[in-house]
Amino acid sequence: MKKLICTLALAVMVMSCKTTQEKTSATTINEVKVAIDLKNVTDDKVMVTITPPTFTTETATFHIPKIIPGTYSEDDYGKFIDNFKALDTNGNALAVSKTDDNTWQISNAKALAKVTYLVNDTYDVEGTHDIFSPAGTNIAANENFMLNTHGFVGYFQGKNEIPYTVTVSHPATLWGATSLVDNDPSNEVDVFHTPRYAELVDSPIMYSKPDYTTFNVDGMDILISVYSPNGTYTAKDITPEMETMMRAQKKFLGPVNSTKKYSVLLYLSDMKKPDAKGFGALEHTTSTTVVMPEMMPKAQLLEQLKDVVSHEFFHIVTPLSIHSKEIQYFDYNTPKMSEHLWMYEGVTEYFANLFQVNQGLITEDEFYNRMAEKIEASTRFNDKMPFTNMSKNILDKQYKDSYYNVYLKGALIAMCIDIQMRESSNGARGILSLMQALSNEYGNNKPFNDEDLFAKITALTYPEIGAFLNKYVAGDTPIPYNDYFAKVGVIKGSVKKPANPFLKGDMPYITVNPATKEIMIPPGMELNGFMKKIGLKNDDTLLAINGTAYNLDNIYELIMSSMDWKENDPITIKIKRNNKEQTLKGKVTLTMEDVEGLHFTDNSKAKIKEAWLKG
Ligand SMILES: [Zn+2]
Structure with a gap:
């Protein structure tokens, strides 16, 4: 009987195993479903509902990114999440503990059926956080939603490599601009699929009137x-x-x-x-x-867009294609940074300038001016700080403020590599051919090891490039730019540039009275040619220019519109002098400033210079 009992027990066990197995295979969910409701916005917050994959563990950890690729800054997107709830199939709340700004630990995860939370946007509270607007979020009901998806959708730890289906319900008047494909024909529902979390983060969507x-x-x-x-x-x-x-x-x-x-x-x-x-x-x-x-x-705007959009587009080459393991296996909450920001940002920024002279969108002199400005602006940063070191530690306080130099010295590093390659190859090869060679070697699914990159580049180019990288990029020796310019016949010299009426370099010719918000010309400051000619004096308060009133609130507008002024444009300035209002009338005169610039002078180098800029 024992046997029978045994047999019976065994049969039951097998059956139940089988049943369980069947049940499991029938209901195991191995994807994340997300619903974003842009129709019912309350208190400027958007409701997000997540249907999780099946958990076999006791607890599940949900993260909103602390950092995303491309920003090189820890910004805690989780700070914008409210009212986080984890629910079982009956709608009962499961215990949740928030362990840091971006992390929620859910108990009894096997019973987890749904996660809901509210998202606040970043655009209307700028100043209270450091999130760079293009990575931020906007919620303006019935008007505009900037869905930088990492701000709205999180991931379960260990489950970010599984597919995501995102359903967005939105007012019919708004249209979602994105490179994702909408799989729903309705004009109030969009359904997007991505094979993993990283691709969702890589795919922003902007909803607005089409x-x-x-x-x-x-x-x-x-x-x-x-x-x-x-x-x-x-x-x-x-x-x-x-x-x-x-x-x-x-x-x-x-x-x-x-x-x-x-x-x-x-x-x-x-x-x-x-x-x-x-x-x-x-x-x-x-x-x-x-x-x-x-x-x-x-x-x-067009000028800025040309520079900015071309820079972003060139990022397709690096880091979006050519990148290290730190980027391939990006950790959104415990990030590790790569040593090679000089390439990801520097080469990209250099290309955004080089292609313009190469394709005739700017002149050679304009290109030289841009490089000279980068040299000048980079002097504000520590020139002895090894770039690889700065890059690896860019999230640390000590290095964070040096980040901007990636667009300056980073681009100049790329320029010197370009010039050196032209010299070493008799004009035949430049840095674009290096990036082509690297993209054959590495790509979307094949990252490099940070420490191997310099050796690989040297193997693909010339010993001089390896020496340059070790000395000036990994080392602490400042780059002797003049030596590199001399290779292509370019020397330093002064060039004339029209000065902005209100700025001398970065220094303003105007100030603001904090008590009244009025814009004024500081006492004791030497006036520029424009100010003298139109009759402005120290201590004058600027009330309006060409009929537009200005004060602290729209001072940017003043500076920006002044950048558009042309020589001899008629101008009317309303001022207050000794408490009396008066109007100054005249024409715009733009003073020419002598600034340090670059010229091509050595004709014996014409061929290599042509290869560099036009090759
Ligand atoms: Zn960039």
Whole structure:
């Protein structure tokens, strides 16, 4: 009987095992489903519901990123999450403990059926955090939503390599601009699939009243979407210049790039309201988010977009394609940084300048001016700080403030490598060919080891490049720029540049009375030619220019519009002098400043210079 009992017990066990197995295979969920509700916005917050994968562990850990790729800064996106709840299938709350700004630990995870939370946006509270606007979020009900997805959607620890399905319900009047494919025909529901969390983070979506253009550049579909709160600009306004620029970029890059779709999401910020203030852009593999002030005059906006969007687009080469293991296996909550920011940001920024002279969008002199400005601006940073070291430790307080130098010295490092390669190869090869060689070697699914990169580059180029990298990038020796310029016949000398009426370099000619917010000309300061000619004096208060009243609140607007002034434009300035209002009338005169610049003078180097800039 024992046997029977045994047999019976065994049969029951096998059956139950089988049943359990069947049950498990039938209900095991191995994906993350996300619902984002943009229709019912309450208190400026968006409700997010997450259907988790099946957990077999007692606890589950949910993270919102502390950091995302491309920002090189720990910004704690979890700080914007409220009312986090974990629920079982009956809607009962499971115990949750918040262990840091970005982490929630859920008990009894096997019973977890749903996670819900509210998301606050970052744009209307800038100043209370350090999130760079192109990586931030906007929630303006029925008007605009900037879904930088990492700000809305988190991941379960150990489950970020599984597929995500994101369902966004939105007002029918708003349209989602993104490179993701919408799998739902309804105009109030969008359904997006990504194979893993990283690709969701790499795919921002901007919802606004549809204002976009599309065009194709050599097989690549481009989408330009614009949100302009006061209707100042439309996508059409910027498309011709963007198209010219992107054609030139594609031509410059050649076969390195095979992107099929690329979206430019431009958010124009209303400077008169609490709104985004971090201008610039963030790179993604198939798109870029760009934030600019809406009040910027058109010529300037186009100029900035040309530089900024081309920079982001070149990021497709690095780090989006060529990158180290730190980036491939990016940890959103305990990040490790790579040593090679000189390449990710420096080479990218250099390309964004080089392609313009290469493709005739700027003149050679303009290119030299840009490089001279970078040299000048980089002197504000410690020139002896090894770049690799700074890069590896960029999240530390001690190095954080040096970050901006990646756009300056980083680009100059790339320029010197370019010049050296031209010299070593008799003009035949430049840094673009190095990046082509690296992209054959590495790519989206094949990262390099940080410590192997210099040896690999040396093997792909010349011993002089290896020596340069070790001495000037990993070492603490400042780069002798003049020696590199001499190789291409360029020498330092003074050049004339029109000065801004209100700025001398970075130093303003105007100040603000903090008590009244009025803009005034400080006492004792030497006036510039423009001020003297129009009749401004020390201690004058500037009330209005050309009919627009100015004070501290719109001082940026004043500076920006002044950048657009041309010689001999008529100008009217209303001032207060000795407590009496008066009006000064005249014409704009722009003083020419002598600044240190660069000239091509050595004709014996004409051939190598041509190869460098036009090759
Ligand atoms: Zn960049």
